[in-house]
Amino acid sequence: MSFLESDRELSRNSYYAATAHRSQRHAPLSGAVRCDVAIVGGGLAGLSAALDLRERGLDVVVLEARELGRGASGRNGGQAIHGLACGQDVIEAQLGLADSRRVWDMSIEALDLLRERIGKHGIDCDWRDGYIGVATSARKGRELAEWADEIETKYGYPVTRIPPADITRWVASGRYHSGIHDPRSGHLHPLKYVRGLARAAADAGVRIFEDSEVTSLQQDGGVTLRTAGGEVRAAQVLLAGNVYLRDLAPALDARIMPVGTFIVCSEAMDPALADTLIPTRSCVCDNDFVLDYYRTTDDHRMLFGGRVSYSAKMPPNLNESMRRRMVDTFPQLASTKIEYAWGGFVDITMNRAPDFGRIGNNVYYLQGFSGHGLALTGLAGRVVAEAMSGDAGRFDLFARLKHRAFPGGRLLRTPALVLGMAWYRLKDLL
Template identity: 50%
Template sequence: MSVDTPQSGYPPSWYAASQAEVPARPPLRGPAQTDVAVLGAGYTGLTAALALAEKGYRVSVLEAARVGWGASGRNGGQAIVGYGCAPDTLEALVGEADARRLFDFSRDGMAMLKHRIARHNIDCDWRDGHASVPIQPRQERALRVDIERMAARYNYPLEWWDRARLRQELASERYLGALYDPASGHLHPLAYAQGLARAAEAAGVTLHEHSPVVRLQRGPRAVLHTAQGQLSADFVVLAGNAWLQGIAPELETRMMPVGTYIGATQPLGAERARALIRNDMAVADVNWALDYFRLSRDHRLLFGGQANYSALPPPGLRASMTRRMRRVFPQLADVELEYLWGGYIDITRNRAPHWGRLTPNIYFAQGFSGHGVASTGLAGEVIAAAIAGQAERLDVFERIPHGVFPGGKALRMPLLVAAMSWYKLRDLLG
C-alpha cells in the first residue's frame, strides 16, 4: 500500500489515504436490463453480486458514490463472529433452535470471509484474533458466563484471559481481563471492499459508480431509477443500509443511522506499535459507548468509538477521542491523531439483523448494528442463494421480529439520544 495517496471521491480517512487510486466506474446512463440489480456497492451488495454472477446471473450494481464509500470503507475493521445482539437476545426473539442456527450461520460467514480473501487474493491486511475486555467487575462476570454458555449451548470455544495473561499481549492497565476469540480478527475495510469489487467485475458484474438511485419501481420486473438512467431486473437487492433515503420507507422505520468515529495516529514505528498490542489482535471494551482499537500495517494505532445519535459530529471530537485513547494507553501522551473520520452504521431496535424480502423479487439486508464486517458478506451469500432458489437460511432470518423506532421522523432521534444517555450513565456508574 502506498501511504498518503488520496483517493478521489472518498471522505478523508487513513483508509482512503493508504490505498492507491482506483479510476471511477462510469455512471448508469439511459435504460438498461439485467437479471439482478443491486443497490449499493458495499460488502453486502458486492458479495451478493459476486455470488450471483458465479451462479450465471447477469448482475449490475448501482453505487451512489464510490465502491465502499459508506460504512464498508470507513468502519473499525473488526470482523467478529455473531451479530450486533447477543445470542440470548436471539433466543428470546426466535427460540433456542433458530438462535443456534443463526449463530452457526455467522460462523459460516466468518469462514466465507476468510475464504473470499484467499480465493480472490484480496490484500486487506487480515489479522487473526479479537479480545472483548471488561472495565467493571460486573462486565467481567458477564463475560465469564458468556464463555460457559457459548461452549455448552453453541459449541463455540472462547478463552478467558485474566489480567496477567492479558498484560502479556496488551500494554494497558484499564482492563480486568479478556474474552479472547481466535476465530475473529480484523482487516483494512476499504481494501477489502475494493478487492470484492475487482472479484465481482472479473466474474462479469457491471459496476456503476456515481449512480444514486432516486426511486424504486416495484413490479414483476422492478426498476431502479437514477437521475440519468433506469435499470430493470427480475430481482433487486437493496443493500444501501443507512443510506436508503426514501427508497423503501418501510425499511427505514426499522433502522436508525448512528454516527461513529475513528482516528489514526501518526506512524509509531514497529517496536513502539507492537509494544502496545503484541499479538496484533483487535480489541473492544464492552461498555455501551465502547472504545475499540487495533494496529495498522504501517504501525499506527487505529482507535474508534464516540458513537453519536444526532446528525452532527460531537463538539470537540478530536480532543475527546485523544483523551479516550490516552486513557487506554497513557504511554501515548505525546501522540496525536493524524487522521479522524466518521460515518453511519445502521442499527435496529433489538440490534438483530433485519434481512428478507419486500416483495417476492425485492430482497434487502440491513441492521448490522456495528457488527457487519463478517455478517454483511453472509447476508450477500444468503440473499444470492435465495434468489437462486435456496431460501432456507433467509427464511430463518425472516423469522426475527423487528419493530419500528418510536416517535416518527420528528421524535425518534431525540428518544434514542435519551435512551443512550441512560446506558452511558450506567457505564460510568459501573
C-alpha cells in the same frame, strides 16, 4: 446541513481513503439496461451478493449512489468478530435454541467466508488473526466470563479466558479487569477489502455503475429502478444501501436508526512500541454498551474508535476528545499525534439484530447490521443470493426475526434514542 452533506464532511479525513489505492472506476448508468438482479448499494453486502449471484450464472447490475465503499463498508473499525451485534439471547427468544445455534454458526461461517474470498481473489487488505474482548470492571468481567461459558457450552465455540492477573500481557493498559481471546476473528483494512471484492465482481462479469443514485423503484411484475441517467429493468432487486436508502424504501427507513460513530488514527509509531501495546496484534473491543474498539495497523499506527452521535454533525474537538480516550487507555501514547479523524453512520435496529426480508415477492433487503457487519455482510450476501436462486431456507431464518420501528418517526426518534443511550451509559458506569 443535510444528511448526505454531513456524511461527506465526516468522511474527509479517513486513514483508509488515504491508504487504499483505487485501480478501477465505473461510469454512471446511462440509458436503459436489463438484468436478472439489480443491487442498490455498492458496499460489502451488495458486492458480496453480486459476486455469489454471478457465480450462480445470473446477470447482475450494481448501482452505487457515489463510489464503491463510500459508506460504512469503507469507513468502519475493520474488526471481523464472531456473533451478532445483539446477544444470542435476543435470537433465542424469537427463534428458539436450535435455530439460534444455526444463526451463530452462520456468523462463524462468515469469518471463514471472508478469509476464503481474500485468498481466492488475492485481495491485499492487511488481514490479521485475533480478537480480544476486554471487561472494564469486575462486574463486566463476570458478565464476559458468563458469556464465554454460555457460548462454549450451548454453542460449541471455545474462547481463551484471560484472568485479571494476565490481562496486561495481552493489552498493555490498566483499564481492564479481564478478557477473552478469539483467534478465529480478526481485522483488516475495510476499504481495501471492498475494492478487492468489487474487482472480483467486475472480473466475473457484474456490471457496476457508480454515481448512479436510484431515485425511484417501481414494482410492476418485474422491478424498474430509475437514476438521473437511465433505468434498470430487473426480475429481482436487492436493496443493500442501509441508512443511505432514505426515501427509496420508507417502511425500511423507519426500522433503522443512523448513529454516527468516530475513529482516529495516530501517526506511525516505533514498531517495537506497537508490539508492546497489543503483543498479539489482535483487535480489541470492550464490553460496555457504548464501547471503545481499537487495533494497531500494518504500518504501526493506533486506530482507535468509539463515541457515538445522534445528530448529523461531526462532534466538536473530535481529534482531542478521541486522543484523550486513546491516552487514557494507553498512557504510553501521550506524545503520539493524531493524523486522521473521520466518522460515518451505523444502521442500528431496535434490538441490534440484523433485519433481512422482502418487499413483495421480488425485492429483497439487507440492513441493520448495527456496527457488526464486516464479516456478516458477506454471509448475508451469500444467503440472499441463495434465496434469489430458489433456496430461501437460510435467508428466511433471518427474515423470521421481528423488528419494530423506532418510536417518533424520523424527527422524534433521535431524542428518544438519546434518552435510552444515556441510561445504558449510566449502567456502564455502575
